Amino acid sequence: xxxxxxxxxxxxxxxxxxxxxxxxxxISGNEYVxxxxxxxxxxxxxxxxxxxxxxxNEMASLIITEDRKSSTLILPHATLRDTAVYYCIVRVAFGNxxxxxxxxxxxxxxxx
Amino acid sequence: NAGVTQTPKFRxxxxxxxxxxxxxxxxxxxYMYWYRQDPGMGLKLIYYSVGAGITDKGxxxxxxxxxxxxxxxFPLRLELAAPSQTSVYFCASGTGERSPLHFGNxxxxxxx
Numbered sequence: 226x227x228x229x230x231x232x233x234x235x236x237x238x239x240x241x242x243x244x245x246x247x248x249x250x251x252i253s254g255n256e257y258v259x260x261x262x263x264x265x266x267x268x269x270x271x272x273x274x275x276x277x278x279x280x281x282n283e284m285a286s287l288i289i290t291e292d293r294k295s296s297t298l299i300l301p302h303a304t305l306r307d308t309a310v311y312y313c314i315v316r317v318a319f320g321n322x323x324x325x326x327x328x329x330x331x332x333x334x335x336x337x
Numbered sequence: 338n339a340g341v342t343q344t345p346k347f348r349x350x351x352x353x354x355x356x357x358x359x360x361x362x363x364x365x366x367x368y369m370y371w372y373r374q375d376p377g378m379g380l381k382l383i384y385y386s387v388g389a390g391i392t393d394k395g396x397x398x399x400x401x402x403x404x405x406x407x408x409x410x411f412p413l414r415l416e417l418a419a420p421s422q423t424s425v426y427f428c429a430s431g432t433g434e435r436s437p438l439h440f441g442n443x444x445x446x447x448x449x
Contacts, residue, residue: 268440327379
């Protein structure tokens with residue numbers, strides 16, 4: 226599975242959109258992009274995933290570039306409770322969770 | 338649903354002691370996983386199970402054992418605890434080998 230690169234930390238003002246970038250320049254055509262987050266002292270929480278089309282759910286939006294070499298997770302109206310470490314992971318479509326590579330993620334601080 | 342429940346939340350062990358970390362899920366998920374997370378590091382897979390009676394090693398299985406006698410429970414056994422096993426342990430479950438993971442809130446273990 227391809228590796229990902231994320232900035233170690235970011236800040237965002239409460240109520241504004243938080244845009245978290247992820248670089249996955251070696252991604253293959255059959256690899257999905259997954260996003261999880263980990264709020265302090267809790268287990269990771271699944272947010273969203275996508276292959277090539279943009280995706281949106283009740284938590285966030287995922288924008289994947291046309292060449293699929295990078296993506297952005299968007300939290301449209303960040304709240305203090307969104308302060309967490311955000312992990313971007315790629316996974317082969319026919320691979321499995323056993324092969325996931327968990328990096329260090331981006332530590333997002335939402336400020337009042 | 339309670340989701341994935343881990344007990345205990347915290348534990349301190351002396352070197353050479355043994356203990357069992359409990360994990361239970363009430364979502365009828367076949368797939369279950371044990372991860373460890375060391376400070377400043379990503380998650381590492383210890384063991385996983387694809388169903389009752391079936392377990393297999395992950396990336397870092399040495400010093401641990403697991404069993405899966407029921408769909409609900411997936412305990413992790415530490416024999417002869419060592420300081421290198423000081424970590425936060427997370428249990429996760431999923432409906433399939435490629436489905437999003439549901440995590441428990443972890444067990445923080447210190448071996449001194």
